[in-house]
Amino acid sequence: MNRFEYIRPASVAEAAAEVVRPGSALLAAGTNLLDLMKADVMRPTRLIDITHLPDLDQIETMSDGSVRIGAMVRNADLAFDDGFAATFPAVAEALLSGASPQLRNAATVGGNLLQRTRCRYFYDTASACNKREPGAGCDAIGGENRGHAILGWSEHCIATHPSDFCVALAAFGATVEIESANDWRCVPLTDFHRLPGDNPARESVLEPGELIVAVRLPAEAAAFAGHARYLKVRERTSYAFALVSAAAGLDLADDGTIRAARIALGGVAPKPWRAQAAEAALVGGRPSPELFAEAGAIALADARPSGDNAFKIELGRRVVARVLTHAAAGTPETMPALPASPFAPVTGGPAHV
Secondary structure, eight states: OOOOEEEOOSSHHHHHHHHTSTTEEEESSOTTHHHHHHTTSOOOSEEEEOTTOTTOSOEEEOTTSOEEEETTOBHHHHHTOHHHHHHSHHHHHHHHTSSOHHHHHHOBHHHHHHOOOOOHHHHOTTSOBTTTSTTSOBTTTTSSOTTSOSSSOBTTBOOOOOOSHHHHHHHTTOEEEEEOSSOEEEEEHHHHBOOOTTOTTOOBSOOTTOEEEEEEEOGGGGGGGGGEEEEEEESSSSSOOEEEEEEEEEEEOTTSOEEEEEEEEESSSSSOEEOHHHHHHHTTOOOOHHHHHHHHHHHTTTOOOSSSOTHHHHHHHHHHHHHHHHHHHOOOSSOOSSTTOTTSOSSOSOTTO
16 A cells, blocks of 8 residues: 555535645545555545535435435435435435445445445456556457447447446435535436546546535435335345346336336446336336336346356346335334345344344
8 A cells, every 4th residue: 555645624615625635535434545545456645534524424414305314314314314324215225235234334325425436446456457557458348348338338438337336326316415625516316427438547427626415305215214125135145246236116006006216227238227218117007017028128128248247237137026026015013134146035033133
């Protein structure tokens, strides 16, 4: 790990003024950043510690009914907030599906949005990686790539975004509040992460000097609380990143027809992947295996393998159908003992187990 200067700003404006300087990186929990520094993937010369900035660790219900989550709110605190978990259960389930309890106790909302891919070629500094070193090439193409993207990839990068949390946020219409020294703006979560195109190193819409200050979930997302789930399929049951994951919510009318639906996928693209065409296909129908299989097929209609990962297309279709089946059955009162595991029963131990 290289030597670096440590800066502790007193305000968001001061942090924005510092991070725009060359060689700077923001430090929150550091659960991803420190790993990258130890592996020499990132070599910042200035760390801007934002852990003590005021008013970034609050969960607030706003006057319009939306819920605003400060960028420094810890993942575990958000997942175990009773009001939040009751209103947005699939988001809480997604949070509990990521990493270990120790990491969830440290990791932050803003850091989760900005975590880097876990592509092994990105982490191996001896390999060519356009995301790590623009113009170097992509050794994942033609390499060990069974876990790589089947949607949204380009000839310059086939890496996937690793977050569970962001998948659920994308499904339920979250927005990201961004602040700089002189400006503030809000962008949909689905637009926050960029596809690789010919510049994989540019991973988000953040401009130099901008910080994430909060994430907001709209009031209308609460309509799905009674029928919302997150499902994650992984190589091993515990503490692994998703091969394919999906968040889904259904708003059912009194006669059982679907008034509205929400679907997003993870592990399949360089960003959380909202499946709006599949959502539209569900509206007006009644929950059934046939309808949910159709939604899965629509959600993966544009998928194409980027190597040895063609199996993820069929897996993605089935994950969408399965998560919709779970959602139609109703949100469980008690979180499964292994959140989002296909091996867990619908009713399991308390969420903290």
